[in-house]
Amino acid sequence: MSATTSIRPPRNEADPVLTIDDFSVDYLGTHTTHAVKNVSLTLGRGEVLGLAGESGCGKSTLAYGVTRLLKPPALITSGAATFHSREGYSVDMASLSGADLRAFRWDKVSMVFQGAMNSLNPVIRIQEQIEDIFTAHRPEMKKAERVQAAGDLLERVGVDRDRLRSYAHELSGGMRQRVMIAMAMALDPQVMIMDEPTTALDVVVQREILDEITRLRSELGFAVIFITHDLPLLLEISDRIAVMKAGEIVELGDAYNLYTKPKHPYTRQLLASFPSLTGERGDFIRTGVRDARLEEGADAPSALSQAAEGLGDEPVFDAPGTGMPTTDAAATDESTDTRGRGDDR
Ligand SMILES: Nc1ncnc2c1ncn2[C@@H]1O[C@H](COP(=O)(O)OP(=O)(O)OP(=O)(O)O)[C@@H](O)[C@H]1O
Ligand SMILES: [Mg+2]
Numbered sequence: 001m002s003a004t005t006s007i008r009p010p011r012n013e014a015d016p017v018l019t020i021d022d023f024s025v026d027y028l029g030t031h032t033t034h035a036v037k038n039v040s041l042t043l044g045r046g047e048v049l050g051l052a053g054e055s056g057c058g059k060s061t062l063a064y065g066v067t068r069l070l071k072p073p074a075l076i077t078s079g080a081a082t083f084h085s086r087e088g089y090s091v092d093m094a095s096l097s098g099a100d101l102r103a104f105r106w107d108k109v110s111m112v113f114q115g116a117m118n119s120l121n122p123v124i125r126i127q128e129q130i131e132d133i134f135t136a137h138r139p140e141m142k143k144a145e146r147v148q149a150a151g152d153l154l155e156r157v158g159v160d161r162d163r164l165r166s167y168a169h170e171l172s173g174g175m176r177q178r179v180m181i182a183m184a185m186a187l188d189p190q191v192m193i194m195d196e197p198t199t200a201l202d203v204v205v206q207r208e209i210l211d212e213i214t215r216l217r218s219e220l221g222f223a224v225i226f227i228t229h230d231l232p233l234l235l236e237i238s239d240r241i242a243v244m245k246a247g248e249i250v251e252l253g254d255a256y257n258l259y260t261k262p263k264h265p266y267t268r269q270l271l272a273s274f275p276s277l278t279g280e281r282g283d284f285i286r287t288g289v290r291d292a293r294l295e296e297g298a299d300a301p302s303a304l305s306q307a308a309e310g311l312g313d314e315p316v317f318d319a320p321g322t323g324m325p326t327t328d329a330a331a332t333d334e335s336t337d338t339r340g341r342g343d344d345r
Pocket of ligand 1 (some may be wrong): 027033035053054055056057058059060061062073114229
């Protein structure tokens with residue numbers, strides 16, 4: 001593939017599944033923080049949109065704002081988020097409340113929360129926690145169907161279905177994270193917002209999970225907003241990347257272009273802050289696992305590998321890990337509701 005070929009053809013901005021328009025969020029207080037400022041974004045159907053930016057720039061606040069999970073002192077001061085269903089209707093997320101909003105969050109737009117893997121209920125087996133989602137949202141399902149579906153979900157994310165009988169503490173961090181991702185996928189959502197879903201994990205596990213997400217996205221067609229401060233990782237998995245700084249999107253573009261021709265000084269600074277992505281320094285950690293996807297032909301090459309190819313650098317990196325905790329999604333609707341971002345900070 002030539003360096004000029006666009007690897008991941010933009011997946012349909014023209015067919016958006018989510019539009020965020022002029023979205024702003026403040027945290028009120030003696031010093032009001034303007035955490036998100038006039039953000040506009042379009043997420044194409046089936047697209048992986050990376051959201052990058054340093055700690056505190058407002059990534060999680062944007063995600064929680066869009067999904068209406070913020071609690072006071074957070075206040076949405078402007079804007080709208082609209083979901084465009086594949087069935088052809090659109091929903092202004094602000095128009096939803098109560099049970100409708102909870103159903104919507106699992107069914108249409110699901111989230112894997114920052115720190116999620118620690119939010120599985122410790123005293124309830126995994127099976128019951130997954131089954132709870134079906135009991136609440138698919139009441140027509142019979143017990144045997146729920147158990148079957150729960151096992152299928154685990155297998156889908158690479159966890160043996162025997163683990164249904166396990167408690168959270170019996171699982172590794174990587175497995176817990178996979179369980180959270182499985183739960184977020186339970187009802188076949190059209191959008192998954194993943195806030196630092198792999199950050200707490202070592203690079204190898206992180207890579208495996210990212211591969212799963214990429215594969216499942218291809219299979220199931222959901223769109224992803226993938227949030228992390230780890231820009232190299234986003235270059236690996238995203239179709240487009242939005243770079244956020246101090247509450248604003250300062251650059252948004254095709255992952256490959258953003259990597260090879262960053263326009264905003266902050267994007268350049270972010271790129272420069274990571275060790276060499278294409279050779280020299282950083283090879284050791286980045287080439288260890290290497291682009292298994294390419295070797296297996298699983299998906300299109302990443303912006304990084306494409307760029308590396310174009311530059312004639314043979315090594316391509318693996319996604320560096322910076323792990324970070326994630327989720328929440330878990331067991332019940334209520335847990336989703338009460339663990340808004342504001343709660344745990
Ligand atoms: N509950 C809160 N009350 C007051 N300020 C908050 C609250 N939550 C977040 N903030 C502030 O809002 C800004 C954005 O925070 P946010 O958590 O959205 O950043 P982030 O980009 O997700 O960071 P990280 O990468 O560390 O997760 C920060 O200045 C933060 O201090
Ligand atoms: Mg965050």
